[in-house]
Amino acid sequence: MSEEAFVVVKDLRKAFNGTVAVDGVSFSIEKGEIFGLLGPNGAGKTTTIRMMATTLPITSGDVIVAGHSVHDNAPAVRRHLGVCPQELALYPELSALDNLMFFGQMGGQRKAEAREQALKNLELVGLTDRARDRVSKFSGGMKRRVNLAISLMAKPDLLFLDEPTVGVDPQSRNHIFDTIEGLRDGGMTVLYTTHYMEEADRLCARVGIMDAGRIVALDTPRNLKATLGDPDHVSLEDVFLKLTGRRLRDVG
Ligand SMILES: Nc1ncnc2c1ncn2[C@@H]1O[C@H](COP(=O)(O)OP(=O)(O)OP(=O)(O)O)[C@@H](O)[C@H]1O
Ligand SMILES: [Mg+2]
Structure with missing residues (x-):
């Protein structure tokens, strides 16, 4: 494993009340790489991502992003990060644009900056023409695309995508793939979890099963x-x- 990699995960473990959910996971991600974690329900993908994203305490091991350890400098790690969680986190009564602007402003952006970034991200996920529609009227796939657009609001250079295509129609799925590949081509580093082997095969430079x-x-x-x-x-x-x-x- 390369010590100079953009992301280094070292012997990561998580036990919940004695039950081991993540049991000594190590891998690294190079800058500009799409790295996949492929595994069935309960494999420990989300638990790994949450520890890497500094939102779940680590039982043991370390995560280093751009030279910063999550133990020593979690805020520096977070400054690189965009996280698209497995569960949708949206305000259904707000428009897509207002959802994105809300999260941008929560992250410290001024209104004009949040608006500019939101419009850019909506275009990236192919939702420009629905920007002013309420999210409650969107299909599952469109909501996932809004979720992805939100995770890009803070202009991260490292993106964690936790099963971004679950419950998604083929059109939205292709939009999501195109978006991710476009981001990668622009230099984004991506951690992608899935239990769909054909997604890992198509998208990921390397895969941890x-x-x-x-x-x-x-x-x-x-x-x-x-x-x-x-x-x-x-x-x-x-x-x-x-x-x-x-x-x-069949598992899970
Ligand atoms: N907060 C928690 N408390 C107790 N056990 C947990 C908790 N979160 C996850 N687990 C357990 O840890 C294991 C790994 O779960 P995790 O959600 O990381 O799997 P996953 O690979 O993301 O699965 P899925 O594909 O279903 O999302 C499972 O056995 C799960 O029940
Ligand atoms: Mg999960």
């Missing part, structure tokens, strides 16, 4: 598949099955 609180394999999707045979004829689902004896989609 998680099961029961541990990373059981970590490599490029192609190298992971090559451990089983011709990577063009093997899926990450097959890799998960081989590693754990179970199917991703």
Whole structure:
């Protein structure tokens, strides 16, 4: 593991009242990389992200972002970060634009700056024409896109996306993929969690396969598949099955 990587996660653990949810997870993310955590329900993906985002106390281990440890300087870590949580965090009675402006102003932006950034982000997620509509009228996929736009309000250079495509129609899903790939092309570093193997395969430069609180394999999707045979004829689902004896989609 590279000590100079933009994000370094070292032997991270979390126990909830004696139950171990994350059990010695280590990985690093290079600047400009989309790194995936792929695993079934309960694998420990959200718990890992919450510790990395400084919103959940760490039992042991460390997270270092741009040289800052979450233990020594959590505010410096947070200044890099945009977090798109698994649960939607929106005000349904406000318009998409007002939702974004609210979060921007909460983060210390002046109204004009928040408005400019909000309009830019709505365009990025393909919702410019719905900017003034109430979020309560949006589809699940459109709400997810608003959630993603909110996580970009503070102009982060590191984005944590926790299952951003759950409950999303194919059109919104493609918008979300395009947005993430566009952000990556602009230099954004992304941590992406999913239990959809084809998403990890398509989007992520490298993938950590998680099961029961541990990373059981970590490599490029192609190298992971090559451990089983011709990577063009093997899926990450097959890799998960081989590693754990179970199917991703059946677990949890
Ligand atoms: N606040 C909590 N208190 C007790 N146990 C918890 C808490 N949060 C998570 N857990 C447990 O930790 C384990 C990992 O949960 P986590 O939510 O991190 O998994 P996940 O990989 O994000 O799953 P999903 O795909 O369903 O979102 C689970 O067994 C879960 O029940
Ligand atoms: Mg989760």
